[in-house]
Amino acid sequence: MSIPVFIDGAAGTTGLEIRERLTGRDDLSLIEIDATRRKDPAARAEALNAADFVILCLPDDAAREAVRLITNPQTRVIDASTAHRTADGWLFGFPELEPGQQAAIAAAPRVSNPGCYPTGFLALVRPLVRAGLVPHDWPLSVSATSGYSGGGKAMIAEFESGGGSAFRPYALDLAHKHVSEMQRHARLAHPPIFAPAVANTYRGMVVEVPLPLHVLPRRPVVEAVREVLLAAYEGSQVVRVADDMPPVVRIEDDAGSDRLTLRVRGNDAAGQALLIATLDNLGKGAAGAAVQNLNIMAGLDPYAGLRL
Numbered sequence: 570m571s572i573p574v575f576i577d578g579a580a581g582t583t584g585l586e587i588r589e590r591l592t593g594r595d596d597l598s599l600i601e602i603d604a605t606r607r608k609d610p611a612a613r614a615e616a617l618n619a620a621d622f623v624i625l626c627l628p629d630d631a632a633r634e635a636v637r638l639i640t641n642p643q644t645r646v647i648d649a650s651t652a653h654r655t656a657d658g659w660l661f662g663f664p665e666l667e668p669g670q671q672a673a674i675a676a677a678p679r680v681s682n683p684g685c686y687p688t689g690f691l692a693l694v695r696p697l698v699r700a701g702l703v704p705h706d707w708p709l710s711v712s713a714t715s716g717y718s719g720g721g722k723a724m725i726a727e728f729e730s731g732g733g734s735a736f737r738p739y740a741l742d743l744a745h746k747h748v749s750e751m752q753r754h755a756r757l758a759h760p761p762i763f764a765p766a767v768a769n770t771y772r773g774m775v776v777e778v779p780l781p782l783h784v785l786p787r788r789p790v791v792e793a794v795r796e797v798l799l800a801a802y803e804g805s806q807v808v809r810v811a812d813d814m815p816p817v818v819r820i821e822d823d824a825g826s827d828r829l830t831l832r833v834r835g836n837d838a839a840g841q842a843l844l845i846a847t848l849d850n851l852g853k854g855a856a857g858a859a860v861q862n863l864n865i866m867a868g869l870d871p872y873a874g875l876r877l
């Protein structure tokens with residue numbers, strides 16, 4: 570018997586990506602609503618309550634409304650929006666982030682998908698904080714560049730009509746909506762300084778965290794930092810710690826995939842390291858993560874339908 574799944578916001582950028590990953594699977598069946606009624610609360614409520622699993626691919630307010638529309642206690646939710654990432658009663662849907670996180674996701678009724686930028690930042694930083702290599706009150710900073718599909722249909726239209734830019738830093742008030750999620754789930758005492766930018770390419774992401782090793786209390790060498798990450802993600806088919814030494818990384822490196830690649834580069838003589846994550850904002854940054862969480866919650870192969 571196939572498991573009924575409803576994607577609320579299925580016509581949006583993330584929703585369409587999830588549909589693509591679920592197409593052809595006979596263990597799941599998608600509940601559809603008529604396109605003309607896709608924003609009608611009554612039609613959505615009917616679908617939301619008929620599903621075993623709901624994936625919300627909506628703006629934050631619409632995601633909160635969808636949760637209010639659910640009255641069926643059997644309906645379990647994966648929210649791709651920012652609405653519930655630090656909310657009580659919601660589990661953070663990053664199975665590789667902590668020991669035991671995948672088992673907790675498997676049992677959770679409400680799972681919040683991580684944001685695209687926090688996915689890169691947390692994967693790089695959380696194991697180092699957990700291992701005590703980076704003190705929890707360290708003043709971290711992170712810069713990151715996203716493809717323009719990160720801004721959904723509105724930003725895609727802006728860039729594809731020529732209104733974008735080759736490279737556009739933003740959130741210059743240092744109050745981007747992802748900062749609290751990064752601080753909370755890395756378990757940091759202070760918010761990281763977060764400098765995001767959008768580039769004139771459809772999809773893909775590079776996240777960079779500079780780390781001055783020579784002033785860290787334990788003064789680790791570059792390889793010691795890499796070994797902590799290697800141990801943290803051992804056995805994962807999604808999160809990989811690369812052992813290559815490319816002279817450059819490219820925003821395209823993991824675009825079109827659901828992989829998350831981590832690199833630790835640096836210079837021991839200078840006592841400096843650079844932590845680098847590449848991913849697809851629509852892959853492990855959104856749709857890939859949602860499908861992985863769905864698989865885990867439904868007790869299926871965690872990697873089914875993923876682009877690895």
Ligand SMILES: NC(=O)C1=CN([C@@H]2O[C@H](COP(=O)(O)OP(=O)(O)OC[C@H]3O[C@@H](n4cnc5c(N)ncnc54)[C@H](OP(=O)(O)O)[C@@H]3O)[C@@H](O)[C@H]2O)C=CC1
Binds near residue numbers: 579609631684
């Ligand atoms: N794009 C990305 O890389 C990532 C996005 N996210 C998050 O995922 C969510 C979806 O983003 P994204 O797919 O990019 O956004 P889009 O704008 O591309 O899609 C959102 C969809 O939701 C629909 N919608 C809006 N309001 C309602 C409503 N009340 N009821 C039903 N449908 C509604 C929109 O309709 P219409 O077609 O009419 O506009 C649209 O189809 C957001 O919260 C976003 O922040 C998370 C990680 C990465």
Ligand SMILES: CC(=O)N[C@@H](CCC(=O)OP(=O)(O)O)C(=O)O
Binds near residue numbers: 650684718720746854
């Ligand atoms: C390029 C761009 O604009 N990106 C979006 C983040 C996309 C994303 O992951 O946002 P969610 O938190 O909603 O998941 C932004 O900075 O707001």
